[in-house]
Amino acid sequence: MSTTPGPTPPFPATGRRVLVSGASRGLGRALARAFADNGDRVAVHFGSREQEARATLDSLAGDGHVLVGGDLSDPAGAKDVADRSADALGGIDVLVNNAAVNLPHPPATTSYEDWSALWQRHVTVNLLATANLSHLAAHRMADQGTGGRIVNIGSRGAFRGEPDHPAYGATKAAVHALGQSLAVALAPQGIAVASVAPGFFATERVAHRLGGAEGAAIRAQSPFGRAGTAEEIAAAVLWLASPLAEWASGAVLDLNGASHLRT
Numbered sequence: 351m352s353t354t355p356g357p358t359p360p361f362p363a364t365g366r367r368v369l370v371s372g373a374s375r376g377l378g379r380a381l382a383r384a385f386a387d388n389g390d391r392v393a394v395h396f397g398s399r400e401q402e403a404r405a406t407l408d409s410l411a412g413d414g415h416v417l418v419g420g421d422l423s424d425p426a427g428a429k430d431v432a433d434r435s436a437d438a439l440g441g442i443d444v445l446v447n448n449a450a451v452n453l454p455h456p457p458a459t460t461s462y463e464d465w466s467a468l469w470q471r472h473v474t475v476n477l478l479a480t481a482n483l484s485h486l487a488a489h490r491m492a493d494q495g496t497g498g499r500i501v502n503i504g505s506r507g508a509f510r511g512e513p514d515h516p517a518y519g520a521t522k523a524a525v526h527a528l529g530q531s532l533a534v535a536l537a538p539q540g541i542a543v544a545s546v547a548p549g550f551f552a553t554e555r556v557a558h559r560l561g562g563a564e565g566a567a568i569r570a571q572s573p574f575g576r577a578g579t580a581e582e583i584a585a586a587v588l589w590l591a592s593p594l595a596e597w598a599s600g601a602v603l604d605l606n607g608a609s610h611l612r613t
């Protein structure tokens with residue numbers, strides 16, 4: 351990566367090469383659709399759900415989208431995913447770090463063996479894969495001389511606490527902090543970095559919770575009396591990836607329907 355800031359061309363509003371990690375379903379699928387609807391080309395990444403990811407790909411507007419599978423839980427896997435995405439798209443202009451795990455491990459009832467293994471897994475996927483993909487994409491963007499955008503999917507849980515999922519809350523807080531550091535470090539390359547911190551929104555992963563005994567309590571967290579939608583989160587990410595959002599670099603944007611007000 352060149353360290354000397356040079357003039358970067360204006361960041362394009364459409365026709366960009368976008369890598370969305372974890373786009374087999376849920377928010378990743380909504381993100382892929384939002385960028386495709388915007389006229390961008392998307393690398394639809396998946397971990398294990400190839401069939402679902404292919405359904406995402408088949409649902410996208412426009413042409414030139416690609417499917418890229420790969421485990422992000424080790425540095426070589428992340429490199430392979432970034433390389434194959436960039437090769438297939440002809441570069442990377444936007445990276446959305448969406449892939450994550452969120453598995454329960456309440457401290458009082460989780461064995462030490464499970465606790466330490468689950469911490470390892472959350473740190474590996476939620477934090478280290480985000481750091482590794484960000485490094486790889488940032489070097490691509492700098493070498494292209496195009497500038498770029500990196501948007502991290504964080505969480506309200508980083509601020510509010512996640513008593514049954516503490517490693518999830520901690521890794522999402524770390525993702526917010528990583529984004530802030532990278533925003534400062536990468537600005538001279540014309541790369542803006544921001545995070546969103548969503549509250550509860552409806553995806554396949556949480557459908558059983560929204561439809562179950564705790565569904566009413568989850569909806570009551572927001573004074574709007576509902577959970578968010580993946581499309582609402584994707585719309586904010588699309589804006590953070592836009593030319594005019596360069597000035598939002600370093601932001602951690604709350605998207606929680608006024609369910610948690612932080613100062």
Ligand SMILES: NC(=O)c1ccc[n+]([C@@H]2O[C@H](COP(=O)([O-])OP(=O)(O)OC[C@H]3O[C@@H](n4cnc5c(N)ncnc54)[C@H](OP(=O)(O)O)[C@@H]3O)[C@@H](O)[C@H]2O)c1
Pocket residue numbers: 371372373374375376377378395396397398399400420421422423447448449450451452475503504505506547548549550551552553554555556
């Ligand atoms: N839903 C919510 O209420 C909520 C609230 C706040 C923040 N978030 C955040 O929003 C994002 C999307 O959430 P979601 O509900 O849509 O989750 P999801 O359906 O579980 O999607 C997670 C994605 O991450 C991928 N992934 C997980 N581990 C991986 C690994 N080791 N290697 C490669 N890919 C891996 C999965 O791939 P495969 O399925 O193909 O294996 C999947 O595509 C996450 O960052 C989550 O933390 C969600």
